[in-house]
Amino acid sequence: MGYPESMRQSIKTLEETREFRLNQKIPLLNLDEKNQLLREFHPDYRPGVHREILVGVNKGDNAVGELVDLLEASSHVDPESIDVNDIFLTVDALVIGAGGAGLTAALFCSDQGANVAIATKLRLGDSNTIMAEGGINAAISPGDSPTIHYLDTMGGGNFTNIPELVRALAIDSPFCIKWLEDLGVPFDRDPDSDLPLPLLVGGHSRPRVCSVGDFTGMSIIQILRAEVEKRDIRVLDFSPAVDLILDENGKCAGAVLMDLLTETYQVVQAKTVIIATGGIGRLHIQGFPTTNHYGATADGLVIAYRAGARLGYMDSIQFHPTGTAYPDQLLGLLVTEVCRSRGAQLVDVSGEQYINELETRDVVASANVRQVIGRKKGITTPSGMQGVWLDTPLIDIIHGEGTVRRSYSHIYLRFKRYGINFSKEPVLIYPAEHYQNGGIITDDMGRTNIPNLYAAGEAAGGVHGRNRLGGNSLSDLFVFGRRAGMDAGNRCRDIHIGKLTLKHLKQYHQELKGVGIENNLTSPVLLPDYRFEKAFPKFQQ
């Protein structure tokens, strides 16, 4: 298939300016310039995209409208018609979600001698984590330190991050790299020192991101999955949690799962529950395509909120600057940030580079939107999508023939299937919804405001403030998956569960009614609906 003639013309223009651009250095923006760009072009700043939450702990706060819709829907579970004393399984710790955070939490929890079960919506390991391309951050290179990692992360989040969480992230990340290496994760290595070779990506002041080619998440999940399978950890797959169970004292005491095969409910009683359900990309915030896997539908946020857990930063979404815009079959799929850090430039229809590629993601995404919408300098595809070029052939020109195929073999093959040679031709990209910056608020051990309920990974919020730096999500999920797992595993010895109840659901439904919200919607979503006309949403730009 390859590029149609209409797009080829623009590739010619790009090629004509390549030699000039090779030596061009666009300076980083100053704080005022950044803020102005964000205000004018970042999708978070568009009018009408946030709504007030009218019920629950965060009443009065604003969040993205698509999430508020779910918070205003009713539970799948009718609290009157389900018997919570009909218990299917009793464990010390129930981990909800089987991506990086869930598997890590389960392993560290079981290390403490706890009897652990994992309930997951799809199969063990189906997640955003398995799709991670770029890598995981840790201050391990000469000249780096946890203090510098802390400062970069705070700066990247515009100093809105929760400091004690950032502290934990920066201090524990090197340990997590060591743990993963000891389990067998084959990080790309420095040939001289034989240590993992960290690379520099946007917003970091030191090389810090450790990768396994462009399939870091796949390598990690394969190993963690095998580790879980070796242990006595019960796995309930195709069994999403649809609500939490509290005990009569308001402490978390388990969850109601839905068996997707039989569509029946199962009650799991647990002394501690760890929510590790990941992100919200499949809600397609503002109609953006997404980089996320099919299960990323905000379920953990919804069930935690109904039980009384506090959320934070839910008006802040990360749009990754380089989601694929052509061909349509790859819409939204990620082209890793590491390509930019190795020299791939962003180029518009006139062949001009317009932003320093190592700015933070919020800034680069906004610059891409400005180029397409504000300055009308995008490239249009046959189906009407627009985007800008990522000039990936520069990587081989700078680092030597074969670098792209060696370092980005996964992405290379993905484009090859559609007749595009990622090492010789640029690829068309546009921001895609990538990450929820916020989530369930926790302390530095992953504990929420509900006793015995934890959250870790992308479902938790606060460590990244209003903008996450590349590579910091994987660090986050290992650091806090580990901390939550250890704490839950340790504490469950002393926990005594009272009578199980779903009283909180009744109260929540009454509160909705009290403010006049009555609709036929149920949440969590569980799986996105792409049937019929929904299969061809008109993605917004």
Ligand SMILES: Cc1cc2nc3c(=O)[nH]c(=O)nc-3n(C[C@H](O)[C@H](O)[C@H](O)COP(=O)(O)OP(=O)(O)OC[C@H]3O[C@@H](n4cnc5c(N)ncnc54)[C@H](O)[C@@H]3O)c2cc1C
């Ligand atoms: C394509 C892509 C590339 C990325 N690359 C990087 C990178 O290089 N570096 C980086 O730092 N970050 C990266 N990120 C972000 C990072 O991968 C994610 O933020 C992170 O993996 C989230 O981990 P998690 O364990 O919290 O959630 P996930 O890995 O998404 O796992 C969530 C799990 O919960 C399950 N689940 C959902 N709802 C329910 C429910 N109701 N009941 C039970 N289970 C449920 C899901 O099925 C899944 O198993 C990338 C993200 C994507 C999408």
